[in-house]
Amino acid sequence: MPGIWxxxxxxxxxxxxxxxxxxxxxxxAAAVGEDLGSMLxxxxxxxxxxxxxxDDAKILxxxxxxxxxxxxxxxxxxxxxxxxxxxxxxxxxxxxxxTPQATALCEALTKDLETIGLRDVFAEILDAPFYGHTICELxxxxxxxxxxxxxxxxxxxQWFAWDKDRRPCLxxxxxxxxxxxxxxxxxxxxxxxxxxNPYGLRLLSRCLWxxxxxxxxxxxxxxFLDKYGQPWVLGKAPRGANLDAKRAMAGxxxxxxxxxxxxxxxxxxxxxxxxxxxxxDQFEAYLKRWDKAIFKVIMGQTLTSxxxxxxxxxxxxxxxxxxxxxxxADQYIIESAMNELALLYREINAPAAxxxxxxxxxxxxxxxQADLDAKLHGVGVRFTRAHIERRFGLQPDExxxxxxxxxxxxxxEAAFAEPGPDHQDALDxxxxxxxxxxxxxxxxxxxxxxxxxxxxxxxDEIALLLAEHLGQDADMRQxxxxxxxxxxxxxxxxxxxxxxxxxxA
Numbered sequence: 001m002p003g004i005w006x007x008x009x010x011x012x013x014x015x016x017x018x019x020x021x022x023x024x025x026x027x028x029a030a031a032v033g034e035d036l037g038s039m040l041x042x043x044x045x046x047x048x049x050x051x052x053x054x055d056d057a058k059i060l061x062x063x064x065x066x067x068x069x070x071x072x073x074x075x076x077x078x079x080x081x082x083x084x085x086x087x088x089x090x091x092x093x094x095x096x097x098x099t100p101q102a103t104a105l106c107e108a109l110t111k112d113l114e115t116i117g118l119r120d121v122f123a124e125i126l127d128a129p130f131y132g133h134t135i136c137e138l139x140x141x142x143x144x145x146x147x148x149x150x151x152x153x154x155x156x157x158q159w160f161a162w163d164k165d166r167r168p169c170l171x172x173x174x175x176x177x178x179x180x181x182x183x184x185x186x187x188x189x190x191x192x193x194x195x196x197n198p199y200g201l202r203l204l205s206r207c208l209w210x211x212x213x214x215x216x217x218x219x220x221x222x223x224f225l226d227k228y229g230q231p232w233v234l235g236k237a238p239r240g241a242n243l244d245a246k247r248a249m250a251g252x253x254x255x256x257x258x259x260x261x262x263x264x265x266x267x268x269x270x271x272x273x274x275x276x277x278x279x280x281d282q283f284e285a286y287l288k289r290w291d292k293a294i295f296k297v298i299m300g301q302t303l304t305s306x307x308x309x310x311x312x313x314x315x316x317x318x319x320x321x322x323x324x325x326x327x328x329a330d331q332y333i334i335e336s337a338m339n340e341l342a343l344l345y346r347e348i349n350a351p352a353a354x355x356x357x358x359x360x361x362x363x364x365x366x367x368x369q370a371d372l373d374a375k376l377h378g379v380g381v382r383f384t385r386a387h388i389e390r391r392f393g394l395q396p397d398e399x400x401x402x403x404x405x406x407x408x409x410x411x412x413e414a415a416f417a418e419p420g421p422d423h424q425d426a427l428d429x430x431x432x433x434x435x436x437x438x439x440x441x442x443x444x445x446x447x448x449x450x451x452x453x454x455x456x457x458x459x460d461e462i463a464l465l466l467a468e469h470l471g472q473d474a475d476m477r478q479x480x481x482x483x484x485x486x487x488x489x490x491x492x493x494x495x496x497x498x499x500x501x502x503x504x505a
Contacts, residue, residue, distance in 0.1 A: 138187065
């Protein structure tokens with residue numbers, strides 16, 4: 001009986017799937033809880049940073065308040081969301097064409113997804129690298145003889161955990177046992193999971209300390225600027241002034257800071273003393289250090305933030321390449337999730353058909369194609385107009401090839417002459433002109449040959465008759481002359497074609 005391995009490790013036969021259970025929403029706030037007793041059945045979160053700090057994954061949400069963290073997250077997501085088109089294609093076997101069943105299944109899935117905001121779904125799937133995993137619930141609806149995909153809802157990560165058998169579970173309400181996720185209801189997307197860490201690798205947990213140090217530094221420097229950033233007002237009281245007089249003068253100076261107006265004794269002095277240290281530069285370097293660390297963790301590089309205007313073009317291209325590698329990895333996460341969805345859709349609706357295949361459509365790299373064509377041309381390959389039109393999307397009247405002559409322009413309008421007949425065309429025309437006469441002469445020769453064969457009484461006599469008559473036959477000699485002329489014309493045209501070739505040495 002055909003079936004599939006479910007996320008909880010069980011083998012599910014398709015005939016045993018209860019389609020009615022697919023239509024109800026399972027992961028809801030009312031259905032989850034965090035009972036201490038049931039938590040003992042879960043695998044402890046092995047994230048090393050969170051474990052040493054004594055925190056759980058909820059604290060990672062707070063990190064997005066940091067400007068550098070949010071900038072890096074958006075930068076990484078948008079490299080996939082804004083620059084790549086995608087679609088589902090009918091599944092096919094190697095070397096085969098798509099069957100009508102596979103095509104119909106792909107069209108049905110595509111139609112169901114038209115009412116679902118896939119961009120928003122993709123954006124939450126792309127949270128998996130930052131939080132370790134994303135779990136999406138599939139909402140189905142019965143529609144005639146099939147199950148229609150009604151919605152894809154990414155659910156809060158804190159509602160789920162992995163049990164001792166490494167199976168994803170929905171955290172139950174108090175007093176209930178863990179509930180492994182049923183087949184056909186959820187898509188589990190994880191970022192670099194391992195046997196020891198099925199929760200996935202969280203990039204944001206590696207940003208905890210950089211953000212903590214950065215926040216602490218900002219708080220400290222704010223107090224520092226409040227205390228030392230403004231000039232100090234230094235009052236010099238007259239010699240012999242008592243304590244009360246000094247206090248009165250200090251009050252006047254404090255009021256002067258607010259009002260810029262003060263009355264002091266005639267023999268007193270007031271100086272403004274500014275801080276001449278370089279604490280500001282040191283603090284900027286301190287903040288930049290942690291911003292770089294955050295960006296490296298999330299984006300894998302810092303683009304030009306580390307170059308300070310002195311970097312090379314090679315370094316910029318290297319950093320850009322790293323960012324593209326990250327985008328391709330994130331693109332693969334989405335492709336894997338959507339192809340898993342396509343497999344579920346196939347098994348629920350049409351197990352006998354090939355599952356649709358999801359993929360991103362990469363833009364044509366015309367520069368790389370032009371470089372390849374130039375290299376092929378250098379080794380002797382010559383391309384046709386059909387190749388140029390198909391590969392580069394040019395219209396026939398938009399370009400000419402080497403060897404084609406441009407017609408004279410008439411006023412402001414330029415026209416291109418049709419290429420004249422080549423040497424092969426001329427040879428074909430010559431053969432066509434001589435062929436009727438050759439056929440006529442061949443007919444006479446065949447008639448004489450048949451007459452000779454009819455006279456012969458044995459094979460030896462055939463050979464004697466052919467030797468006697470064919471060598472002296474005038475029509476035969478004319479036929480030989482005609483064949484020699486054709487061979488000479490072909491040889492001359494071949495030499496002319498080589499001579500007239502533009503790239504001939």
